[in-house]
Amino acid sequence: MAFEDDGREDEPPSPLLPPDDRLWRHPSERLVTPVAPAGRAVAPPHVYRPVLTAVVTSTLTAVVGVFLVTMLGPGPLRTDHTIVEREARLVPMSTSNGAPDVAGVTEALRASVAQLEVIGSEGVTHGSGVIIRSDGTMLTSHRLVAGARVLRVMLHDGRRVGSRLVGSDEETDIAVFDLEGDGFESAAVGSSTVLKVGQPVITMGTPAMANNGPVVSVGVINALGQTVAAGATRLLDMIQTAAIAPGCTGGAVVDASGSLVGIAVRNIATDAGMVGYATPIDVAELITRQLLADGKVRRVWLGIEGEDMPAAAARNAEVAGGAVVRVVNTGSPAERSGIVPTDMIVALDGRPVTSMAALQVAVRRLEPNDRIQLDVVRDGKRVSVRTTVVARPDTSG
DSSP states (O other), X not given: OEEOOSSOTTSOOOOOOOXXXXXXXXXXXXXXXXXXXXXXXXXXXXXXXXXXXXXXXXXHHHHHHHHXXXXXXXXXXXXXXXXXXXOOOXXXXXXXXXXXXXXXXXXXXXXXXXXXXXXXXXXXXEXXXXXXXXTOEEEXXXXXXXXXXXXXXXXXXXXXXXXXXXXXETTTTEEEEEESSSOOOOOOBOOGGGOOTTOEEEEEEOOTTOTTSOEEEEEEOOEEEEEEEEXXXXXXXXXXXXXXXXXXXXXXXXXXXXXXXXXXXXXXXXXXXXXXEEEEHHHHHHHHHHHHHHSSOOOEEOOEEEEEOOHHHHHHHTSSOOEEEEEEOTTOHHHHHTOXXXXXXXXXXXXXXXXXXXXXXXXXXXXXXXXXXXXXXXXXXXXXXXXXXXXOOOOOO
């Protein structure tokens, strides 16, 4: 549905419909740009001076970026679900001493990061969103906007714009919105498949209290492929980095060149202090493409439950790790392929599987009716089985 902000705060907001019911709307339901409520000042606009980019340089940068993603991606596991306009933008790579030019990157991206005010049944919260297409496609955190009745979006220059929820996905903590209008400044989208531990990254958001511009946190990638407990849901394949500043949830995680590599979604307290987690941009792109196409996320089903392969078993099998099958669901692709409990899955389509979470991430990248090969350690011997994955059964209700 369309979210609006027309200053009529005394009228009760309409509740959100389920995502499947609010994918597309008649143009009459789309918002006109609202004004600030009476008596409330709008933050003074910030002047943005776009970085000049030569046409030839932009074209070559985009071509090279696509080539690198193609060459370095995970092959059969497919991460080529690119839906964003990769609008190349020349931004400073580093300062004279080799450190990331944080000020330059921030200036180049500030117009792409929006401020969000979320009004729900439990009150008002604030966060950020990242515009990834010039047509107004914006990503943020599912958790931030879940249960929202009103969403107010303000751009870097103080303008308020209307928005429509395209869809939201709890399992990746990504929500997709369509902003009213066109011609937006969008972030240059990179790839999370080439990230390395220790690589410097910048987390950027626009909190409500930051009247003079965005807030950034500078850190490094502490870990990749992390599993994060989020209530009843487990977030898989997450990027761990510096703690996310208040109000920056849903904001951008970018590399030293200013390319978007993740969406900042939550902080987790650890013995070493607070750390931040981001959904990789390649995962966010996959979700966005599916939500834009038909309003829902298409997930496949292998039909097993299990746990990580014990270290001793991995050593005996001479593999880095694997997933031990404990349950095989009746009528599932796994059952049809001959998979049985105690089997240890160590590879999918020739790519090593080092844990149960790694297997889930690999399966998440598949499409219904994809035919796959699983390498299995059974009774001390390595065997290969083939099966065709299907759409995950609907267990709602």
